[in-house]
Amino acid sequence: MKRRDFLKGSMAIPALASIGGLSLSSFTTDDKNVKHITILHTNDVHSYIDPFPADHPKNPNMGGVSRRATLIDEIRKENPNVLLVDAGDIFQGTPYFNYYGGELEFKLMSMMKYDFATLGNHDFDNGIDGFYAQLPHATFEFVSANYDFKNTVLNGHVKPYKTKTIDGVKIGIFGLGVELDGLVDKKNYKETVYNDPIEVATDMARILKHQEKCDLVICLSHIGFKYKDEPNKPSDLLLAKKTKDIDLIIGGHTHTFLDKPIIEKNLDGKDVLVNQVGCYGLNLGRIDFYVTSDKKIASQGKSIIV
Amino acid sequence: MVKLKNNSILIKHFVLLLTFLLFSCGKQNYYTTKIEGSKIGITEKITSDPKIDAYLKPYREHIDQDLKTVLAYCPETLDKSKGEFQTAIGCFLADITLNKSNAVFQKRENKTIDFCILNHGGIRSILPKGDVTARTAYEIMPFENSAIVVELKGEQVLELCQYFIREKKPHPLSGIQLTIDKTNTPKNITIQSVPLDLNKTYYVVTSDYLSNGGDNMDFFKKGIKKYDIEYKLRNILIDYFKDVDTIQVNNSIRVTKEQ
Numbered sequence: 001m002k003r004r005d006f007l008k009g010s011m012a013i014p015a016l017a018s019i020g021g022l023s024l025s026s027f028t029t030d031d032k033n034v035k036h037i038t039i040l041h042t043n044d045v046h047s048y049i050d051p052f053p054a055d056h057p058k059n060p061n062m063g064g065v066s067r068r069a070t071l072i073d074e075i076r077k078e079n080p081n082v083l084l085v086d087a088g089d090i091f092q093g094t095p096y097f098n099y100y101g102g103e104l105e106f107k108l109m110s111m112m113k114y115d116f117a118t119l120g121n122h123d124f125d126n127g128i129d130g131f132y133a134q135l136p137h138a139t140f141e142f143v144s145a146n147y148d149f150k151n152t153v154l155n156g157h158v159k160p161y162k163t164k165t166i167d168g169v170k171i172g173i174f175g176l177g178v179e180l181d182g183l184v185d186k187k188n189y190k191e192t193v194y195n196d197p198i199e200v201a202t203d204m205a206r207i208l209k210h211q212e213k214c215d216l217v218i219c220l221s222h223i224g225f226k227y228k229d230e231p232n233k234p235s236d237l238l239l240a241k242k243t244k245d246i247d248l249i250i251g252g253h254t255h256t257f258l259d260k261p262i263i264e265k266n267l268d269g270k271d272v273l274v275n276q277v278g279c280y281g282l283n284l285g286r287i288d289f290y291v292t293s294d295k296k297i298a299s300q301g302k303s304i305i306v
Numbered sequence: 307m308v309k310l311k312n313n314s315i316l317i318k319h320f321v322l323l324l325t326f327l328l329f330s331c332g333k334q335n336y337y338t339t340k341i342e343g344s345k346i347g348i349t350e351k352i353t354s355d356p357k358i359d360a361y362l363k364p365y366r367e368h369i370d371q372d373l374k375t376v377l378a379y380c381p382e383t384l385d386k387s388k389g390e391f392q393t394a395i396g397c398f399l400a401d402i403t404l405n406k407s408n409a410v411f412q413k414r415e416n417k418t419i420d421f422c423i424l425n426h427g428g429i430r431s432i433l434p435k436g437d438v439t440a441r442t443a444y445e446i447m448p449f450e451n452s453a454i455v456v457e458l459k460g461e462q463v464l465e466l467c468q469y470f471i472r473e474k475k476p477h478p479l480s481g482i483q484l485t486i487d488k489t490n491t492p493k494n495i496t497i498q499s500v501p502l503d504l505n506k507t508y509y510v511v512t513s514d515y516l517s518n519g520g521d522n523m524d525f526f527k528k529g530i531k532k533y534d535i536e537y538k539l540r541n542i543l544i545d546y547f548k549d550v551d552t553i554q555v556n557n558s559i560r561v562t563k564e565q
Contacts, residue, residue, distance in 0.1 A: 034339065035336060046430075047448075049362065050362075050366065051348075051350070055434075055436060056434060057383045057385075057432065057434050057435060058385070058432055058434075061349065061350045062347065062348060062349060063348050064348060064354070065358060065362075066354035066355045066358040066359050066362070067348050067349075067350075067352040067353070067354055067355070068348050068352075069355035069357075069358045070352050070353055070354065070355045071346060071348065071352050073355070092430075092448050092449070093430055093431075093445070093448050094444065094445060094448065095369045095372075095373060095441060095444040095448075096365065096369065097448065098444060098448065098450070099365075099368070099369055100365065104362075104365055107361075108358065108361075108362075111357070111358060111361070125449065125450075168334065168336075169336050170333065170336075182519060182520065182521065182522040182524075183520070183521070184520075185514075185515055185518050185520060186518070187518075213333055213335070215335060215336035215337075216336075216338070229474060247338065258345070259345060260343055260344065260345065261343040273341065273343060275343060277345055281348060282347065282348060283345050283346060283347055283348060284345075284346045284348060285343075285344075285345055285346075286343065286344050286345070286346055287341065287342070287343045288340075288341065288342040288343075289338055289340075289341055290338070290339050290340040290341070291336035291337060291338050291339065292336060292337055292339050293334045293335060293336050293337070294337075295337065297337075297339060298337030298338075298339060300339070302337075302338050302339050302340060302341065303339070303340050303341075304340075304341045304342075304343075305340065305341070305342045305343075306341075306342070306343040306344075
């Protein structure tokens with residue numbers, strides 16, 4: 001055992017030397033010690049699998065899963081370090097859902113190699129049992145931290161958070177859902193308990209940043225971007241301001257079309273990005289993170305280009 | 307001397323152990339230096355993925371078989387985002403829901419529905435200009451919700467009007483009219499053109515979702531009696547499309563705001 005430990009230790013030394021050497025050279029994104037992670041995201045796709053017809057008055061010839069798949073493939077060729085996520089309301093909106101109950105949505109997302117998704121209120125539309133029945137068709141995982149599924153069929157099938165290491169960079173991702181009472185029929189969500197998203201997010205961010213030691217913390221949210229008439233209702237903008245250690249909030253629910261991510265200051269005065277790309281698979285959101293392990297480079301601060 | 311030797315062995319081990327701890331347990335930390343964000347439109351310029359297309363084909367054809375038949379014509383696009391207190395598509399949906407449900411309710415219960423309220427959020431798509439098919443109905447009303455008649459006391463009808471004003475949403479109405487005064491209080495509430503009588507009860511048609519308090523319509527929870535008329539809202543729409551050649555919309559004033 002000790003012999004092996006020693007080998008591990010000594011082999012790591014050259015790596016340390018090269019890191020030291022790098023800090024002297026100038027910083028470029030091509031540097032080996034700069035890692036590039038591409039986050040791709042959708043929200044509120046609502047079973048819109050086919051593109052809108054060419055004569056559609058609002059979104060002519062827009063959207064479509066098949067085109068989205070091509071686009072994602074192209075991006076993966078350019079940078080294989082992709083995290084692909086969805087912020088909920090996968091279900092309900094076209095006959096595909098009425099006919100196949102969400103099977104097709106999950107199968108197509110699996111074909112596109114989605115990594116994670118969170119539950120939106122409409123994902124309960126065939127009841128929590130209807131959602132559970134479709135889970136075998138998903139190769140991706142669902143995260144939701146403020147829905148307590150303990151007394152439901154989803155117990156153990158939906159985790160509060162997950163981590164994934166891509167090219168050495170550890171990413172933590174947790175999910176948040178909107179208040180169900182008054183929005184979703186109780187007969188559909190059954191014994192699911194809704195907890196305050198901002199309180200839960202505070203805990204999640206601490207666990208992911210300090211216990212799990214994630215380099216990037218992402219919140220997949222279906223609580224909505226902001227509520228003009230109800231400024232105290234939990235929303236992504238409030239969440240960004242009232243928490244810390246979250247790098248990116250990917251939102252849904254309000255079908256908000258943001259041209260580019262919004263930058264908010266968190267409790268520590270640090271930048272948090274909030275993004276949402278409308279609905280119906282009309283857009284794909286893309287956020288590129290460039291990270292380095294070199295503290296000297298990191299100390300020069302970060303630039304956000306949106 | 308022997309003692310010293312032993313010590314140096316100990317120290318050596320300590321150094322080795324420390325090295326191991328440093329490199330195996332301490333995860334390398336990454337710090338963000340640059341973030342770029344963009345929105346990419348899914349347009350026709352992006353080619354389709356042939357594998358996905360082939361996979362989808364049988365599903366699409368199966369549904370098309372059922373839903374592609376043209377049922378009616380829509381002369382102009384109806385969009386729920388147009389209108390502060392009422393929208394043309396909302397009026398249209400509330401009117402046909404009231405009419406079609408009444409036919410069933412009168413036959414079954416020998417009673418008449420007084421008015422209809424639906425929810426703005428329940429209208430999931432525009433009604434586009436042009437040929438209308440059953441698919442159109444699925445897109446506007448994708449939910450499996452059915453029409454429910456709730457018997458409400460006059461007091462709850464007043465609560466309904468207060469809710470309407472508070473929510474600031476053009477929830478579809480038919481058979482009921484109200485005025486919002488300068489203090490955001492409802493007045494001149496009429497049902498089938500007769501002023502609201504707080505001592506009377508009214509039959510209100512809505513969706514099962516709203517009748518259970520959906521969209522915070524809590525006044526429905528105080529309903530005296532509920533009648534499930536077993537008629538899906540989507541089928542009401544499809545049946546209306548089958549009845550007519552051209553869709554007609556009555557956008558008469560249901561809500562007035564005092565300035």
